[in-house]
Each structure stands twice: as structure tokens, then as C-alpha cells.
Amino acid sequence: MHYVYLIKSQKGVSILLTSLIMSVVLAISLGLSAILIQQTKMMADIDYSIVAFFAADSGIEKSLYNILKEGGTGNVSETSLPNGATYEVSVRTPDGDCSASNLCLKSIGTYKEIKRAIEIKY
Numbered sequence: 001m002h003y004v005y006l007i008k009s010q011k012g013v014s015i016l017l018t019s020l021i022m023s024v025v026l027a028i029s030l031g032l033s034a035i036l037i038q039q040t041k042m043m044a045d046i047d048y049s050i051v052a053f054f055a056a057d058s059g060i061e062k063s064l065y066n067i068l069k070e071g072g073t074g075n076v077s078e079t080s081l082p083n084g085a086t087y088e089v090s091v092r093t094p095d096g097d098c099s100a101s102n103l104c105l106k107s108i109g110t111y112k113e114i115k116r117a118i119e120i121k122y
Contacts, residue, residue, distance in 0.1 A: 048114040051085050055109030056118045059087030063105050064122065074105055085111040092119075 059076065066072035077088040092104035103122040108115055 045114060048112045049116060051083060051111040052109040052114045052116040053118070055081060055085035055087045055111060056107040056116050057109070059089040059107035059109060060105060060118055060120060062087075063089040063091075063107065067103070074103065083111075085109060 055078075058081065059078065062078070063074045063076050066076050067074045074091045075089060078086055080086055087107055087109045089105055089107040092106055104119065105122065106117060106119045108117045
């Protein structure tokens with residue numbers, strides 16, 4: 001009679017143990033999913049960063065061409081390149097890093113809200 005009581009009192013243990021194991025597996029799965037989603041977003045941002053950098057480089061090239069070949073001021077901007085990136089170049093005024101004999105250009109390239117800048121002295 002004593003054994004029958006023990007068996008009846010342990011009927012829900014397997015359900016409880018299964019629920020605990022499933023909860024742990026679910027928590028691990030959700031944690032890994034969050035990490036993978038974050039890594040995927042970061043990889044996309046790296047691609048966008050490269051495009052923004054090359055847009056800034058294009059801006060520097062266009063600005064130097066504007067100054068040397070067209071006699072312009074070097075202040076140029078492109079509202080949209082063929083790939084959707086943009087750049088804006090400004091000529092910095094003489095200060096501690098940039099003297100009157102040096103031309104200082106700063107180009108900011110933008111692609112999908114990612115910005116990268118290049119600054120040169122010429």
C-alpha cells in the first residue's frame with residue numbers, strides 16, 4: 001500500500017521536468033537568435049560603411065578635379081550617386097592643422113544613414 005501512494009504522488013514529475021528542460025532549450029534558442037540577428041545587422045552596416053567610404057573618396061576626387069581643372073572652389077556635393085550614396089565636400093579655413101598655403105578638404109560620404117569621412121591636405 002505504501003508503494004502505490006509513492007507512484008501516485010510522482011505522476012506530475014515527468015511533466016514538470018519536461019517543462020523545465022523545454023524552458024532552458026527555449027531560452028538558449030532565443031539567446032542565440034538575438035546574437036545572430038545582431039551579427040547580421042552589423043555585417044550589413046559594414047557593407048554600407050564601405051559604400052559610404054567610397055562615396056567620400058569620390059567627393060575628394062571630384063573636388064580636386066573641380067579645383068585643378070575647372071578653377072573652382074572645391075566645395076562640391078552630389079545629391080545621389082548611381083548606387084544611392086551621396087557626398088558633400090567642404091574646404092576648411094586655415095587653422096592649427098590647415099595653413100593658408102595648404103588646401104584642406106573634408107568629404108563626408110553617406111549611404112543608408114551610415115556616414116564616413118575623409119580629410120586631406122593638399
